[in-house]
Amino acid sequence: MNNQSTDRFESPDFYVLDGLLTEEHKLIRQSIRDFVKKEISPNIEEWAQKAHFPYEIVKKFGEVGAFGPTIPQEYGGGGLDYISYGIIMQEIERGDSGMRSTASVQGSLVMYPIYAFGNEAQRKKYLPKLASGEWLGSFGLTEPDHGSNPSGMTTNFKDKGDHYLLNGAKMWISNSPKCDVAVVWAKDETGRIHGLIVERGMEGFTTPETHGKWSLRASTTGELVFDNVKVPKENLLEGKSGLGAPMKCLDSARFGIAWGAIGAAMDCYDSARRYSLERIQFGKPIASFQLTQKKLSEMLTEITKSQLLNYRLAQLMEEGKATTPQISMAKRNAVEMALNIAREARQIHGGMGITGDYPMMRHMANLESVVTYEGTHDIHLLILGKEITGIAAFE
């Protein structure tokens, strides 16, 4: 049994953000925190060390309501607001970014486009099963040769009269090896991007797993390969086309990441704070030393700033006013902050921080994916650059 098996996490709230939350928000946070302490913390180190994706967590996420919390209840969602969604992502990532990725993809990248761009029949067919965890979903946008430049994608489909014929391949896809359903973005014969719902079992559709990851080891990642897959015409998402459609999904997911990364940062900070008070060197706790206090003070400052930024962003999301550059700023800020805190917190733990007895190395490695996926750190910087100057530096 390692030190993480007994989860003693206490969240910092230096600027009394709780004063801005409703009783319901606080109950949601406590419930997801209890869920994480019961279902994730006792096992996460072993899962990560063994690169094991605990498939049974999918059903449990469904039961607790972590999939699609903002989707209306009539489709099996939670009908909750964006602050609640952020809180749920924060608490799950406090446990592990890989676990949060599983939930983010299902909610923001699979359920959201089916809800926002799908027709009523598609919503009724897919959303309740995705919400309950009966089905797992994945989202196919990135390709081997098109990461930061998704509009260059080559995956395509042709209208064959009674069906579409889909060809191409997607890479770095969370949940893919175990997914039942994939929302896939592909070009039609005119080069316009559309979303298609591809189901496991369709001939020519395979999902090879990506092995050897040093990051998000408790979540499963792979490819989506389409070799002359016949996709029924009713599986086209008709509500929106063009690159703006998948980008809208990413806005929602990046918002969740911004909150999630704070969870990882809080876990590292809290572990460092406790360890520094328990670890004795030169006859006193290392928390007595100025350099340790500097690290802890800076961590708390950065967490607090990010909390306030995310809270305001959640309000804007709720009002439908949040812009893509605002979401870019929050995602970029939170992930960088969390990475820095993971490293500093690891230092406070000394050699012990290197082992799986403490969570920092796992969070740190996870965050290397988080800083890369859903818009790299640099691309988000350039989205902001374009917003400021009006000039796109990434085209």
Added chain:
Amino acid sequence: MKILVCITHVPDTTAKISFTDDNTKFNSDGVQYIIGPYDDYALARAVELKEASGGTVTVLNVGTSETEPTIRKALAIGADDAIRIDAEPTDSYFVAEQIANHAKDAGYDLIMMGRESIDFNGGMVHGMVGELLGLPAISPVMKLDIEGQTAKLAREIEGGKEYLELDLPFIAGCQEPIAEWKIPNMRGIMSARSKKLEVLAPSDASEAVKLQQYELPPAKGDVKMIDADNVGELVKLLKNEAKVI
């Protein structure tokens, strides 16, 4: 089946305890409140019984409006409706009177609660409610199944376990492993919003006990380390200094 679950609103088990007003009042500053852990087991089992064989679960709390978030959590866990008796729960007898007064004509088949609260740990309310209603009260109930109008239960007794059968209605003071605590899910939290929470005025009842003063346990003293080989010295200190043997 109609089940009443009585819940307490108590400081979290990790809360730092301090007092104000010359040690006559509990200092609730910064203290997080939870459903009493033993009451939480009772609630979890009540929800399971309802899910298995139908019926309703009503939660009741004797407390001021500050306890409503705790009551909402009970609704989110699966209770159908709630009653708050609007009064400071001053002592066990006062609380038992309030519960009994509400329950006497309400037709509950089963009244469940924790074996004790975790603030004052009196462990008396279930017995008092039983007495006031003229019904059997059993505690600590660690297993509870209902078959028709008969309850089958197990309780821990000195040196063993006792298995009982009795007819409904009765009062059960519960503890683990009667059920596992339930974590409210997001749909439960949303639906708790619209569930009925009725606030009732307290009935006339007097306290049987008046609290005089609180006192914290003395701070831990210094530790004396004794060499593992020197048992004689240890015995001498335990006898003469600690005076425990």
